[in-house]
Amino acid sequence: MGANPTAAGYPSVVTTPDDTPLWLFADQLGPAVYGGEHSHREILLVEATSALRRRPYHRQKLHLVLSGLRHAERDLGDRATLLKAETYTDALERYGRPVLVHEPTSFAAEKFVHRLRKEGLVADVLPTPTFALPRAEFAEWAGDRTRFRMEDFYRDQRRRFDVLMDGPDPVGRRWNFDEDNREPPPKKQDTLGAPKPYQPREDDIDEQVRADLDRMDLNTVGVDGPRLFAVTPTEAKRALTRFIDHRLTDFGRYEDAIMSHDWAMSHSLLSVPLNLGVLHPLDAVHAAEDAYRNNNAPLAAVEGFIRQILGWREYMWHLYWHFGPSYTRNNELSARAPLPDWWKTLNADDVTAECLRHALAGVRDRGWTHHIQRLMVLGNHALQRGYSPSQLTEWFATAYVDGFRWVMPTNVIGMSQHADGGKLATKPYASGGAYINKMSDHCGDCAYDPKQRLGDDACPFTAGYWDFVHRHQDRLARNNRTRRAVSSMERLKNVDAVVAQEAKRTHF
C-alpha cells in the first residue's frame, strides 16, 4: 500500500497489526472496501439506533440501509460481527478492539472518526475506495482553480481511466453526445416500453427489517413498499447486467423527459447500490463500455451513461470536499421561505399541479424520482418559490432513498438552487410550464394551462418563472446566459399583476 497522505491528512500506510478488524460504515458494504488486501480481516458492522432516529428519513431508505447491513453480515459469514447499539461509540466500546476504517463520506462522520482515533477506538483510517479518482488526485487537478467545469473534469477522467478512448482521442471523435440526448417523450405512448428494471427478491432478512422498523416506531416519511433497489454486491451485479443488456440502449435519448405512467423510464436505478458501496463506479463504467465495444449499445447512450457516473457523480463527490462544510450555508439568492408542510410530509394528494403532484407522489411511494423530476419539477418549484436551500438540502437527504450527505450540497445548493451564486452552474435552473409541457406528458391532464400566467388556470410554473425573473432581474441581467429572460419579462404587459398573483398563491 502507498504512503501518500489522504486528502483528509491521514497517513494511508497500515501500521496496525495485520489482524486488526475492519469497521464498515453502512455505505461501505462492497468488496472494494473489505476485499483485496483486507480479505483476511474480521469485519465489524454497526446498527446504531440513534442514527436511525436522528432525522425523519423515508421509511424505505431505512429499510435499504438495514437490509444492506444485515445482508453484509450474512454474506461475510464468520468474518462478520453485527452489533446493535444506541450509538457507534457504544458499539465500538463493547467490541473492545481498535478497528481500521476507511474515510467516511461526510464532514460530520470524518470529524467523528478523527475523534475516535484520538480516543484509541479507531486504529487507522484508510482512503475511501468507493470512488474512481482518489481525493488527493482531485486536489491536484483542482489546484487553485476558482471556476469549475464538469466537462473539463469529465474529459480528464476519460483520459485518466482510459474509458471510451481511441488513443489520445475520444471514441467517435466527440466527447459528448448530450445534444442527441434531449428528446421529448415519444408521442402516442404511455410508457417508453423499455424492459422492466431489475427488482430484488425480498427474503427473510427484509421481512425481519420490516418487522423491526414497525416495532421501533420511528418518525419516518413516505410509505413502506416492496424493496426496489439492490443492497448486496450480488444484487448490484444483477441490476447492472439487467440495465446494460436490456435498458441502456435508450438511456440518454429520453434522459430529460418525463412520462406519467413510466416512473423508471430508461434510468439505471443504480444510485442506491453505488451509494451503499456495493457497486463500484468503475465496474458500471466498464460494463457500459464493453456493451458499446461489442456492438450491443449505441455510443450516444453509452457515453451519456458513463458521463453520469465517471463525470457527474465523481465531480459532485470531489466538489463536496473541495467546497468545504460551509458550502451548505450559501444562500446567494436570499431564499428564506420555509418548506411547506405538504412538501415535508409528501402530501401529494393536496397538490393540483400535475407535474408536481406526480413527482411528490414518486418520493412518497418510492423515495426516488428520476433526475429530471428532481431538477425540472421539484428543484425548479423550490427555486421559484424561494424555499430555504439548506432546508431543501436536508429534505432531499432524508426523503430520497439515495440521499447521502456528500451528494446533496452540490446537487441542491449548486446545481438546483444556484445558492452558491454560480460556482457550479453558470445559470439558475429555472423554467416555465412551456418547457415542462414540451418534455413531459403531464400538462394535458392538468387543471392548469402552461400557456397562462394570469387567472385561475395560470400554470404555477409559468407564472412562478416570471415572478422569479422579476425578483432577481438585476442579477439575471448581469449574466450573459440569462439576460434575455429579463428583456422578455420587460416586454410582458402584465408582469406586476403576475407578481401580485403569485405573492398570494398558497395552493399549487
Ligand SMILES: Cc1cc2nc3c(=O)[nH]c(=O)nc-3n(C[C@H](O)[C@H](O)[C@H](O)COP(=O)(O)OP(=O)(O)OC[C@H]3O[C@@H](n4cnc5c(N)ncnc54)[C@H](O)[C@@H]3O)c2cc1C
Ligand atoms: C436536486 C437533486 C437532488 C439529487 N439527489 C441525489 C441523491 O440524493 N443521491 C444521488 O445519488 N443522486 C442525486 N441526484 C443526482 C441524480 O438525480 C440521481 O443520481 C439519479 O436520478 C439516480 O437515479 P438512477 O440511478 O436511475 O440514475 P441514472 O439516470 O441512471 O444515472 C446513472 C448514475 O449517474 C450518477 N449521477 C448522475 N447524475 C448525478 C449527480 N448529479 N450527482 C450524483 N450522481 C449522479 C448516479 O450515481 C446514477 O445512479 C440529485 C440530483 C438533483 C438535481
Ligand code: SF4
Ligand atoms: S400545466 Fe403547469 S402545473 Fe400543470 S403539469 Fe403543466 S407545467 Fe405542471
